[in-house]
Amino acid sequence: MDRRIALFTALALVLASASLSACxxxxxxxxxxxxxxxxxxxxxxxxxxxxxxxxxxFYPGDELEVTVPSATELNKxxxxxxxxxxALPLVGPVMAADRTIEELEDSLTRAYGQQLLRPQVQVAVKxxxxxxxxxxxxxxxxxxxxxxxxxxxxxxxxxAGGFKSSSKRSQVIIIRRGPDGRAMMRTADLLKGLTDPxxxxxxxxxxxxxxxxxxxxxxxxxxxxxxYFRDLLPISFSYAINGFSN
Numbered sequence: 001m002d003r004r005i006a007l008f009t010a011l012a013l014v015l016a017s018a019s020l021s022a023c024x025x026x027x028x029x030x031x032x033x034x035x036x037x038x039x040x041x042x043x044x045x046x047x048x049x050x051x052x053x054x055x056x057x058f059y060p061g062d063e064l065e066v067t068v069p070s071a072t073e074l075n076k077x078x079x080x081x082x083x084x085x086x087a088l089p090l091v092g093p094v095m096a097a098d099r100t101i102e103e104l105e106d107s108l109t110r111a112y113g114q115q116l117l118r119p120q121v122q123v124a125v126k127x128x129x130x131x132x133x134x135x136x137x138x139x140x141x142x143x144x145x146x147x148x149x150x151x152x153x154x155x156x157x158x159x160a161g162g163f164k165s166s167s168k169r170s171q172v173i174i175i176r177r178g179p180d181g182r183a184m185m186r187t188a189d190l191l192k193g194l195t196d197p198x199x200x201x202x203x204x205x206x207x208x209x210x211x212x213x214x215x216x217x218x219x220x221x222x223x224x225x226x227x228y229f230r231d232l233l234p235i236s237f238s239y240a241i242n243g244f245s246n
Contacts, residue, residue: 046175049184049185050178052179057099058080059098060080060081060082061128062125063078063079063128064077064079064086064123064124065123065124066108066122067123070116070117071116074089074112076089085097101123101124101125104123108121109121131148133147133156135212136210136211137212137214138164138167139157139161140161150204152204153174153190153202154190154200155202157213166216167213167214167216168214169190169191170191173187173188173211173212174210174211174212176210190202
């Protein structure tokens with residue numbers, strides 16, 4: 001595997017993990033610790049690509065509708081705050097980040113159960129925060145981008161300044177964290193998306209996906225440490241400074 005791809009992947013996974021995986025404890029259980037960057041980036045063994053859609057997990061900026069059928073005066077629309085919590089009447093702030101709908105409903109039902117008789121709390125998603133994706137390689141402005149609504153790999157590249165003339169548009173690399181936490185990798189022919197939209201392989205993106213545009217021809221591995229690592233390292237997420245905690 002191209003060393004530049006391995007280095008970009010390692011850096012992007014560290015940044016992504018800093019925003020959710022290094023989020024302290026949920027219900028007293030520690031979450032998977034964030035990988036730490038080291039002086040040596042080993043080659044990454046990729047898992048087989050899977051299109052399976054995991055259960056959605058809440059993220060800061062998501063808007064939720066919380067309903068308590070037995071006490072409708074407690075029904076409320078709330079936004080997941082930067083610390084990962086939602087503020088609710090009667091029970092106070094409750095951790096929502098990195099939880100599925102079912103997990104959050106269980107947490108809220110337990111919380112309200114200390115005040116109400118057999119509550120059954122329901123949670124619905126009203127709006128989601130923009131997707132945060134990493135775009136690197138032969139694009140105009142490599143970096144981390146927020147994508148509103150449904151995003152795909154071609155839109156991410158365009159948002160990152162478009163393809164450079166040195167890019168290999170027919171073999172753009174998509175890297176995604178799999179269900180077991182391992183990175184998965186596939187390639188996409190985005191050149192076809194520019195010339196024949198009907199046959200485009202645009203690859204819908206998920207939060208923290210990596211879109212890497214390789215060079216056409218032989219890769220120049222030495223440029224990565226001088227350019228991309230230097231340019232991307234200062235990027236940080238305010239909600240990851242102290243992590244989420246319960």
